[in-house]
Amino acid sequence: MPPAASSRYESLDLWRGVACLLVVVCHSTEIGAASVPRDRLIHSGGSLWDWLIHVSLEGRLGVPIFFVISGYCIAASAESVRRGSHGTGSFFLRRFRRIYPPYWIVLAGTAVIVEVLPATWLPAQIPGGTLAPPQWAGAVTLTEEWRPLLGGPPKRHFLNHSWTLCYEEQFYAVVGVILLVARRWFYPSVAAVTALTYLNVTDLNALVGSRLGLDLNRFQFAAPGTFISGLWLAFAAGVAVYYWLTRATSFQKRMIAVVLLGGTAWAAQPLSGLLTNNATLSKCLVVAFLFAFVLLGLHRCDRRMSAARVFAPLQFCGRMCYSLYLVHAPLCWVLSWALYRNGLNSPAPTLLITLPVCLVTSVIAGYAFHRGVERHFLNSSRPKCTAPVETAPARPAEEAARKVGSGLIRLPA
Numbered sequence: 089m090p091p092a093a094s095s096r097y098e099s100l101d102l103w104r105g106v107a108c109l110l111v112v113v114c115h116s117t118e119i120g121a122a123s124v125p126r127d128r129l130i131h132s133g134g135s136l137w138d139w140l141i142h143v144s145l146e147g148r149l150g151v152p153i154f155f156v157i158s159g160y161c162i163a164a165s166a167e168s169v170r171r172g173s174h175g176t177g178s179f180f181l182r183r184f185r186r187i188y189p190p191y192w193i194v195l196a197g198t199a200v201i202v203e204v205l206p207a208t209w210l211p212a213q214i215p216g217g218t219l220a221p222p223q224w225a226g227a228v229t230l231t232e233e234w235r236p237l238l239g240g241p242p243k244r245h246f247l248n249h250s251w252t253l254c255y256e257e258q259f260y261a262v263v264g265v266i267l268l269v270a271r272r273w274f275y276p277s278v279a280a281v282t283a284l285t286y287l288n289v290t291d292l293n294a295l296v297g298s299r300l301g302l303d304l305n306r307f308q309f310a311a312p313g314t315f316i317s318g319l320w321l322a323f324a325a326g327v328a329v330y331y332w333l334t335r336a337t338s339f340q341k342r343m344i345a346v347v348l349l350g351g352t353a354w355a356a357q358p359l360s361g362l363l364t365n366n367a368t369l370s371k372c373l374v375v376a377f378l379f380a381f382v383l384l385g386l387h388r389c390d391r392r393m394s395a396a397r398v399f400a401p402l403q404f405c406g407r408m409c410y411s412l413y414l415v416h417a418p419l420c421w422v423l424s425w426a427l428y429r430n431g432l433n434s435p436a437p438t439l440l441i442t443l444p445v446c447l448v449t450s451v452i453a454g455y456a457f458h459r460g461v462e463r464h465f466l467n468s469s470r471p472k473c474t475a476p477v478e479t480a481p482a483r484p485a486e487e488a489a490r491k492v493g494s495g496l497i498r499l500p501a
Contacts, residue, residue: 097333097387098394100157103379105406107157108413109447110150115249115420116446117144119211119428120438137435144439151252152322152376156383158256159326162263166274167334169267176267182467183260186410188230190462191253194414195227198247201418211425213248214418230257233313243313249417258315259323275331282324289318289369290354318369321351322376329383352377405451411462412454419453420446 124138169179202214219227222240226232227247233254236243245251266277292304311317328344336344355373386393393399405412427442 097160097383097390099386099390099399100160101406101409102393102399102402103153103157103383103406104409105402105404107150107153108405108409108416109402110147110153111249111413112147112416112420112447112450113144113443114147114150115213115417116424116443116450117141117438118213119421119424120433120435120442121145123433124435135435137439141435141439144443149371149375152372153379154252155255155259155319155322155372156326156329156376156379158259159323159328160330160383161326162260162323163278163327163330166263166267167330170271170274176264176271179267180260180264183257183264185465186467187253187256187260189465190410190414190457191230191250192228193461194418194457195247195250198418201422205422208429209422209426211421213421215244215246219244219246230254234258234311235313237311237313247417249413254313255315255319259320262315262320275327275335278324278327282321285316285318285320285324286351288316319372321373325351325376325380329380332384333387348377348380405454408454408458408462411458412450415453415457416446416450419450423449 121141121144124134124141126142128134129138129142165179165182168174169176198214202210220241222235223232223244224246226235226243227245227250230250230253232243232245233251262281263278266274266281270277288308292308293302297304309316315323325348328348332341332344352374355370355377357370394403423446424438424442427445428438432438432442
């Protein structure tokens with residue numbers, strides 16, 4: 089095995105900030121974009137502002153960037169368990185503490201606001217008190233994406249953007265189970281789940297079944313809302329980046345590159361899936377695989393990027409990205425709906441006024457929530473998203489000089 093990487097991935101906060109702000113942009117403009125249907129725009133054309141507001145909706149692709157970063161960081165946390173730094177039970181507890189309490193506070197706060205505000209002040213993105221008890225249970229437990237598989241009414245989120253957390257929790261759960269039952273074979277197990285997920289979402293008949301005269305697709309497991317429906321592959325891309333930077337041999341690096349390139353080409357088919365305005369699985373996976381390459385390619389200049397002042401605002405947003413992600417959506421929807429109802433209902437004013445108002449308000453509220461709530465649930469000694477550091481043993485003279493400099497050795501007066 090090659091030597092472990094010798095540097096921390098310092099700029100992940102920068103990329104978290106990018107991903108989070110992309111999503112904020114999308115949620116700030118989606119109500120204003122409704123005035124310009126995409127089909128009409130494609131067939132009849134439109135102004136520059138019409139095109140720009142639809143480009144802003146692609147900010148939802150910040151989500152697969154989040155998933156790749158999560159895959160990287162959870163791989164680092166799993167490695168800490170494998171080294172014996174803490175147990176699997178602690179892994180689950182850390183994930184629970186990190187995600188659920190802040191989310192519950194935002195969920196409860198939004199529910200109170202919904203009860204206080206007149207119904208006309210609430211956009212369609214916030215369903216109000218119309219959820220059925222099973223839907224509320226799914227909202228509280230972050231299981232609403234797949235809860236309908238157990239029965240009850242159709243899926244409906246109280247906070248629409250919480251769907252991403254449903255997949256995060258599934259990823260954490262699968263990683264935790266692997267650590268429980270196959271800790272020594274963690275990476276082969278992740279690779280096996282990844283292969284099964286690919287086989288579950290690709291057209292096996294077109295790939296090989298039709299040539300063999302077999303209907304292989306009938307063996308696939310239809311489970312919408314679960315990780316096996318495809319989004320696991322975005323998390324797995326993050327695990328692959330961590331493995332490349334910390335453990336992979338030259339041969340394994342070539343294999344990872346081939347798999348990521350092949351995954352990108354596969355996800356891009358058909359191209360119509362990339363041209364739609366919706367966040368299709370194809371678009372999400374293409375973005376995830378390409379971002380994995382970005383992380384690999386930019387790792388050599390990671391520290392310079394992290395230290396660059398020009399990226400300081402993105403680092404700031406990235407350090408509080410979970411708080412910003414949680415609180416921004418209700419704020420953006422209510423604010424943009426209020427401005428829309430008061431005349432700012434075309435693309436130009438939406439981009440020039442509504443978007444800046446929502447961005448500034450979201451960052452301020454996110455920082456306040458981070459300071460007042462989220463930081464109390466941070467895991468104080470959580471494993472960093474780092475590659476293990478290998479250092480050469482210090483020479484005796486260097487060690488003595490280090491101790492003098494640090495005050496461990498006092499020179500005689």
